[in-house]
């Protein structure tokens with residue numbers, strides 16, 4: 001699990017640890033890890049550390065201090081290190097002295113862009129967890145110069161200017177190739193749009209003790225998903241493995257039903273029951289589906305429902321499903337048709353799976369606002385509806401109604417932005433719900449498999465939603481290491 005903590009939690013842990021350590025020890029740990037990472041990067045881009053050109057962008061806080069101490073270490077190994085001081089009279093005193101002792105030089109911001117352009121490596125120590133709200137004006141030309149330069153850009157703790165706690169980007173920020181972060185991941189390193197500016201992320205352990213229950217966000221890895229995936233035992237039959245009901249599709253959109261069933265058949269449930277007007281299309285493609293045209297209430301037992309994909313204006317089916325006392329996944333048209341009060345008053349778990357546009361409509365804000373603030377949007381929807389919310393997009397975020405860390409999915413690919421891909425995801429997640437996984441686990445596991453399946457199906461070329469569904473078993477095997 002990749003776990004991210006809020007700035008407040010990180011600061012508290014730092015304070016506790018610092019009280020037990022000699023002054024400056026924590027910063028030295030950070031600088032040592034940072035310098036080692038930079039040396040590796042220099043090995044790649046310049047062949048070696050000795051004789052390479054390094055420019056430090058140094059703000060007035062401890063983030064700049066980390067950069068200065070790391071720069072001193074690189075200078076001692078023979079790199080030519082220049083520190084650009086954004087506020088020369090407020091730069092970290094100890095770091096500055098260390099750099100000068102090691103033979104590094106300093107300059108002010110105005111003449112820096114030329115040096116940045118010639119550098120092999122630019123170390124971004126403008127601002128870390130102490131900043132808010134995009135880069136200040138004086139720092140913007142330096143961020144631009146770094147972006148134009150052929151140098152590798154390594155961000156200290158965070159790409160300067162991004163919001164550490166939310167992943168929001170308001171104004172100019174540094175774009176890094178690598179971010180070396182200290183003590184713990186910050187939510188902004190896992191969540192877009194900030195994540196995109198971080199490049200690859202490396203965590204340096206500085207000894208912080210962070211309680212798991214205080215996490216703000218977490219990203220499942222292969223091993224976590226492997227533990228969550230349901231595996232049928234010797235005693236299992238199709239009913240014990242769970243039956244998932246799919247109430248989807250309409251005369252106008254039969255394809256949504258076919259794709260949701262395609263996902264559901266690969267999600268671990270023992271059987272898929274389809275209810276709706278697209279039964280013929282579903283059976284033609286997937287003869288193993290149990291088809292009923294009697295409506296959800298009389299369709300027979302299921303352990304979870306998926307409702308909404310391609311539903312058109314069929315509000316009564318949505319209402320019928322919401323009245324069922326089993327977990328329900330609501331997607332697409334179902335999100336628009338569901339009565340909020342009926343969702344809130346449900347006692348069994350509910351999982352809502354909007355994309356940014358659907359979430360925006362539910363929240364009464366613009367799509368851009370949701371895309372810029374994915375974490376708070378998902379949390380807000382979850383709280384309003386008393387439901388788990390899986391917000392689809394470049395980084396899919398799954399929030400629980402009762403708080404706790406959000407799950408962030410990192411397996412997605414832009415190839416998944418294709419018609420019908422969401423229908424496959426809802427079938428898959430519904431199927432996992434039917435096997436008994438809690439909503440947060442079902443949603444995040446489905447997002448993980450779906451993203452992986454998307455990559456496997458696409459491999460650098462466009463793939464249709466049905467290709468993604470077909471690749472789910474391969475994703476499953478990949479996760480389990482079979």
Ligand SMILES: NC(=O)C1=CN([C@@H]2O[C@H](COP(=O)(O)OP(=O)(O)OC[C@H]3O[C@@H](n4cnc5c(N)ncnc54)[C@H](O)[C@@H]3O)[C@@H](O)[C@H]2O)[C@@H](O)CC1
Nearest residue numbers: 014027030060061062063127128129130131134135136157
């Ligand atoms: N506290 C600790 O124990 C440790 C802190 N470390 C480093 O210390 C950093 C936090 O240091 P600070 O609390 O001093 O804060 P920062 O250095 O992150 O930022 C504060 C400084 O940045 C300026 N600033 C704020 N917003 C800005 C903006 N939008 N654009 C440009 N400049 C802005 C402020 O004037 C202030 O001087 C961490 O990110 C990490 O790099 C590490 O050394 C590990 C140990």
Ligand SMILES: [K+]
Nearest residue numbers: 124127156160
């Ligand atoms: K930084």
